Amino acid sequence: MPLRHLAPMLAALLALAVQAAPGNGDSGTQPEDRSHLPQLGDPYLPPAARKPAQRPPLAGAALQAQARAKLQQRFAAADTLKTGSISLAQAKAAGLGYVVQHFAEIDRQGSGRVSFEQVVSHQQGAR
Amino acid sequence: MPVSLKRTHSYLLAITLALAACGGGGGGGSTPTQPTQPGNPADRGFSDPLAYSSSGNASLSVANEGAALTHHSLNLGGRVIDYTATAGHLIASHPQTSQPKAAFFYVAYTAKNQDVRTRPVTFFYNGGPGSASVWLHLGSYGPKRLQVGYPATSQPQPFPLVDNQESLLDTSDLVFVDAIGAGLSQAIAPHTNQTFWGVDADAEAFRDFVTRYLAVNQRTASPKFILGESYGGVRSSVLADLLEAAGTRMNGVILLSPILNYYSNCAVYSPGEANCTGFLPTYANTGAHFRLTNPAQTDYAAYAQQMRSYAASTYGPAVASWLGSRLPPSNSLVDQLVGLTGARANLWQANLSLHPNTYQFQLITGTVLGRYDARVTAPQGSALASEGDPSSTFITSSFASTIRSYLTSQLKYTAQTSYAISSNAIQSWNWQHDGQDLPDTLPDLAAALQQNPNLKIMVLHGYNDLATPFHQTELDLARLGNVPGLRIHNYEGGHMMYLDDASRVRTKADLVTFYASALN
Numbered sequence: 275m276p277l278r279h280l281a282p283m284l285a286a287l288l289a290l291a292v293q294a295a296p297g298n299g300d301s302g303t304q305p306e307d308r309s310h311l312p313q314l315g316d317p318y319l320p321p322a323a324r325k326p327a328q329r330p331p332l333a334g335a336a337l338q339a340q341a342r343a344k345l346q347q348r349f350a351a352a353d354t355l356k357t358g359s360i361s362l363a364q365a366k367a368a369g370l371g372y373v374v375q376h377f378a379e380i381d382r383q384g385s386g387r388v389s390f391e392q393v394v395s396h397q398q399g400a401r
Numbered sequence: 402m403p404v405s406l407k408r409t410h411s412y413l414l415a416i417t418l419a420l421a422a423c424g425g426g427g428g429g430g431s432t433p434t435q436p437t438q439p440g441n442p443a444d445r446g447f448s449d450p451l452a453y454s455s456s457g458n459a460s461l462s463v464a465n466e467g468a469a470l471t472h473h474s475l476n477l478g479g480r481v482i483d484y485t486a487t488a489g490h491l492i493a494s495h496p497q498t499s500q501p502k503a504a505f506f507y508v509a510y511t512a513k514n515q516d517v518r519t520r521p522v523t524f525f526y527n528g529g530p531g532s533a534s535v536w537l538h539l540g541s542y543g544p545k546r547l548q549v550g551y552p553a554t555s556q557p558q559p560f561p562l563v564d565n566q567e568s569l570l571d572t573s574d575l576v577f578v579d580a581i582g583a584g585l586s587q588a589i590a591p592h593t594n595q596t597f598w599g600v601d602a603d604a605e606a607f608r609d610f611v612t613r614y615l616a617v618n619q620r621t622a623s624p625k626f627i628l629g630e631s632y633g634g635v636r637s638s639v640l641a642d643l644l645e646a647a648g649t650r651m652n653g654v655i656l657l658s659p660i661l662n663y664y665s666n667c668a669v670y671s672p673g674e675a676n677c678t679g680f681l682p683t684y685a686n687t688g689a690h691f692r693l694t695n696p697a698q699t700d701y702a703a704y705a706q707q708m709r710s711y712a713a714s715t716y717g718p719a720v721a722s723w724l725g726s727r728l729p730p731s732n733s734l735v736d737q738l739v740g741l742t743g744a745r746a747n748l749w750q751a752n753l754s755l756h757p758n759t760y761q762f763q764l765i766t767g768t769v770l771g772r773y774d775a776r777v778t779a780p781q782g783s784a785l786a787s788e789g790d791p792s793s794t795f796i797t798s799s800f801a802s803t804i805r806s807y808l809t810s811q812l813k814y815t816a817q818t819s820y821a822i823s824s825n826a827i828q829s830w831n832w833q834h835d836g837q838d839l840p841d842t843l844p845d846l847a848a849a850l851q852q853n854p855n856l857k858i859m860v861l862h863g864y865n866d867l868a869t870p871f872h873q874t875e876l877d878l879a880r881l882g883n884v885p886g887l888r889i890h891n892y893e894g895g896h897m898m899y900l901d902d903a904s905r906v907r908t909k910a911d912l913v914t915f916y917a918s919a920l921n
Binding site: 278298308309310311312313314315316317318319320321323324325327328329331333334335337338340341342344348367368369370372373374375378383393397399 | 440442497509527528530531532536619632633637642645646647648649660662663664665666668669670671674679741765772773788789790800802803822823825826827828830832835838839841843844847848850851852854868879880881882
């Protein structure tokens with residue numbers, strides 16, 4: 275067997291040896307399972323819940339865009355007729371409390387409808 | 402709807418009590434100011450006829466909003482704060498359908514004679530998920546605290562419950578609320594506790610509790626803060642976004658030893674599975690505490706800064722490479738790591754991405770370090786080490802027994818069942834969030850900030866916390882880019898750094914500064 279295959283195996287064996295060393299077993303508990311602890315081993319994931327990430331963690335401008343998309347999605351869910359804007363009644367029905375409370379300020383033209391961009395600009399203070 | 406019909410009586414009672422709790426500031430204060438001593442004649446106890454359950458399938462067919470109201474005073478270095486304590490339930494309901502979701506158990510401490518338009522209110526909760534909020538309630542900034550005396554473990558138990566000189570009651574009203582299934586919080590039929598055992602459903606229910614609390618107590622105009630610990634960091638990020646969307650403007654989010662992204666904390670994975678770079682500064686400062694580093698280090702803040710640089714330049718890239726190749730690290734790298742952390746060479750050789758479980762059990766032969774506070778140690782095989790975390794085992798029985806006696810004797814609240822320290826929610830928790838299997842809540846925090854650019858965020862961590870390492874949170878938050886309103890503070894101590902007497906004083910001072918900045 276080539277050496278480059280042996281090395282990871284050796285590392286894995288050593289890792290096992292360390293994990294199984296006296297102390298872990300002597301402690302009377304599996305450190306891997308912390309869910310019995312009073313604070314549930316927080317943070318802890320039951321083994322079945324441990325899964326790889328489906329996408330890389332976004333950062334900077336990409337993260338801000340992801341957050342904005344999240345808000346836009348929430349707005350779109352309120353825009354039940356897909357007109358690109360919502361009425362006060364639609365904002366209420368969707369639980370968009372911020373829009374409900376500031377509807378008149380956001381809707382400066384008094385059109386009875388507000389767009390996502392108008393909401394964002396009101397929140398950013400750029401009225 | 403039988404729930405709303407049957408709860409009418411207690412509901413009215415709660416409204417009455419809540420108005421009284423507003424004191425002179427809320428406009429509803431008809432309760433005369435009384436000399437405050439135990440057994441104040443103005444006290445109104447509440448004996449809840451209901452029994453509460455932590456089971457996943459538990460469901461209340463009848464709920465109430467009954468609460469006990471008691472009067473107290475706290476002497477903070479000569480300044481006497483008269484306050485009320487309200488202990489009982491409030492019903493969180495679906496914002497659109499008004500269908501009741503759950504009866505949340507809470508204890509609210511409200512200073513008397515305050516202007517509710519300027520007096521902040523802060524909601525506190527622990528994490529788990531599934532933990533009751535007793536740790537923050539009786540350990541951190543409430544009017545009373547258990548005198549723990551970390552990191553020593555020689556104190557007799559239960560610890561005495563003393564007036565808390567670091568209480569935040571001089572700065573904010575305080576509401577300690579328990580997650581559904583914990584404490585005495587329970588779902589209302591047709592829901593079960595399990596309905597709310599998930600990242601989104603849990604945060605939505607907390608939003609609805611906050612909404613209810615603010616409405617009942619006429620606090621919608623008050624400055625608002627949330628303070629969550631550990632998993633409470635995930636809850637706070639999601640909750641902050643939800644509250645902003647609902648029109649509840651928040652002033653501040655306080656993340657105490659938070660986990661923000663389950664994909665980035667290697668402690669939730671098995672050793673060797675994930676990148677543990679975020680733990681290196683914690684290992685180094687804990688090694689420094691035990692005088693195992695070479696050279697010795699005494700300045701935690703300076704050493705942490707050195708370790709951030711080393712992690713970024715040398716250790717992090719090496720771990721990333723090791724996770725791909727599993728080739729043994731170079732001797733020079735191992736030598737450096739031994740000197741910097743005190744952890745032996747064979748540990749790094751076996752797993753360059755050294756896992757906190759390994760560090761906790763292997764740093765000092767024959768000794769188990771605390772997971773929550775690595776400075777708290779116990780001999781292997783001892784009772785204190787038997788659960789795998791001496792720092793947790795040492796405090797559990799005092800917190801569990803004291804919350805029960807405190808509720809009964811001082812807050813005059815009883816129910817047919819006793820306060821549950823935790824549920825087993827974590828075993829069946831729905832971790833899905835934002836289209837992924839596990840919660841990464843940085844987008845939620847970013848969304849909260851986009852909706853409210855004035856929102857202030859404060860982060861508190863312990864240098865010796867092997868559960869949620871401070872540097873990992875720094876790396877996670879760096880994803881947000883420049884956030885002018887974000888402050889990160891690290892202290893000697895562990896996950897519950899407020900149990901360290903010196904650090905509690907420092908955290909309190911920094912919190913007061915933070916509140917002032919968030920009230921502008």
